[in-house]
Amino acid sequence: MKKVIGLMLTLILVLGGILTGCSKKDEGNTVTPDTSKKVKVGFIYVGPIGDGGYTFAHDQGRLFLEKELAGKIEKTVFKESVKEDAAEVDKTCEEMINNGVTVIIGTSFGFMEGMDKSAKKHPEIKYMHCSGYMQETNMSNYFGRDYQVRYLSGIVAGMKTKSNKIGYVAAMNIPECVRGINAFALGVQSVNKSAVVKIIWTNTWYDPAKEKEAAKALLDGGVDVIAQHQDTTGPQIAAEEKGVWSIGYNSDMSKAAPNAYMTAPIWNWGPYYVDQVNKIIAGTWKSESYWGAMDADNAKSIIYLADLTKNAPAGAQAAVDSAKADIISGKNKVFVGPIYDNTGVLKIKEGEVMTDKDMLLFDWFVKGVEGKVK
Template identity: 40%
Template sequence: MDQSRRNALKGIASSATVGLAGCLGSQTVPSTATTTATTTSADSETVRAAFVYHDVVGDFGWQWAHEQGRRTIEAEFEWLETEIFEKSDPTESERRFEQYAQRGFDIIFATSYDYMDPVYSVAPDFPDVKFEHCSGYKERENMGRYFGRMYQPRFLSGIAAGLLTEQDDIGYVAAYPIPEVIRGINAFALGIAEVAQDATVRVHYTNTWSDATIESDAAETLMGDGADVIAQHQNYPAAAQRASEAGIWAIGYNSPMGDIVGENYVTSPIWDWSVFYRDAVTQVYNERWEPDFFWKGLESGIVGLSDWGPNVPTSVIDQVKEERERILNGDQAIWAGTAYESATDAELYTEMNDYVDNVVVDSEG
């Protein structure tokens, strides 16, 4: 690649970033790799990036959202070559990350929380490889971490739930009682409290990220006890589907789920991982990458709400839009008036273990 070509490409990469500022559990399945490169050149100016998924990509959910981010940046940058590794079992992933690092990747994105310790262990042995871990809390000289302030769209979906409930009884199907999940539950409940002060959020833990039967049964239990809105922190849309089939308002997560859930769909707090991936690969290309913690919110576009369901009243949509603007302009402090009002980002991220007042845990799975 000649110098003028290199500079032109770097200019494109830099301009693409102007204005831009867990997660899932283990599954014991073999690892597979799929190459999806736009550039196959061995030229030294190519950035090679690996994306490691604990499950298959599928048509919805956590892996799907990460894969959309990868595909977006792959289409943008001629100098970028990517490869995906699906079904990389976290219980065997230290060995697998050693293998990935030996294949000459410039940067490796580990997209499951359960990859944190294996990557932390492997990274020092490969100082020329950059590692990025999603949703964790450990860093090294060549290991950064990334996530998004999902609690902001969770709060907004809570506004919608509070406006839609008639029984003041809202169910929440959740995977595990860890800070990431509790943070989302609390933000959702605080959104509800803004518009429905007498409403309660009842949480049913499933102790799984991805089990359609268990998640559907949890929704059924919550509805049987009186919930007329169901939200979720699960990878599958099963809880939302069950609620919609029963004529109950349903809120998804991770990816747009309207086509799957049906006419009682409300919205989903969703991810646009391309916001971070674009930043990261451009920094590698420009030799400016440093290990840090990327944790941005609505202002960056990494988190947001999906399109609205067909039957959500316009008045609800308009009020949520107003609240979104209040968050963006600093007029809405989500944690104000709670025990977390003065919490640092580190405390919000790793130490949220208690619930706000209008949350009741019905079941821990």
């Protein structure tokens, strides 16, 4: 992650991709030799599958793949808590390849360089990297337009807050997180012009204690709704203990904070994995840069808003449904002017729509966000 800033200029030249955002021992970490001709898929995770968030969501996608393509592929394998270090990722890829894996899926931005190095050495192996931008003939990158769903979750938060102060625990200071915060804030402002969004950066994807402490600091500052771009339920638990409200991320976090949690942007990786592996089996797979949009059918959508709980405010469901329909139809592009940054500078003119290129390089906060993009 420390190399992100240095890679931004490269991103401008290779806009085919998307910039993102995410232990214990387990039998799934043990890869045994495979002598069959069936596709064998290996997953590389940045955290443990029990994180309750990002890695858990990817692992649900892996299990969905196993179920849907049972008999067509070998049982999938995975390795948890791999460091975002090129040498470590390359080593992990080599271990998987040596044990019969023919498709490697890496699920965190920091895996990009290691996977790219491995892909260049092994043209016979198919690689899929989540949230990066590097691409080879045998390596795709993929992500979803999470900002669309962040906007919807912002509507819920904006309608719920009484203090008009909403807290947001953010992981890494990269365009993916900045983009999500801005979309969330615009959703808030669409229903509550008086509300502000306060940011604390943790500079980590997976650190339950640190995430919880960041949320507590925001709560001590008077916020009454906590949102997050983090991999665990730490911020949700902080909201629960404080007796206020929360919006999760990655997966349904209602069990962690039943009296606080209202909804969450949910990643649904399974259908994409099934589609890609089916193409590999059929011999029709081609490297791509995929940035999937929200779909009206949650089962088909790479990302969607979880069902609202009883904690959500009255009228929120109707407001979310209306905004969702407008986003899917193209009526609401989310980042359409006029939009000012939080210093008062007009960044997007009246009627102007922000390009994918600019969204992938987001380095400023919209009006109403209290925080700095470092």
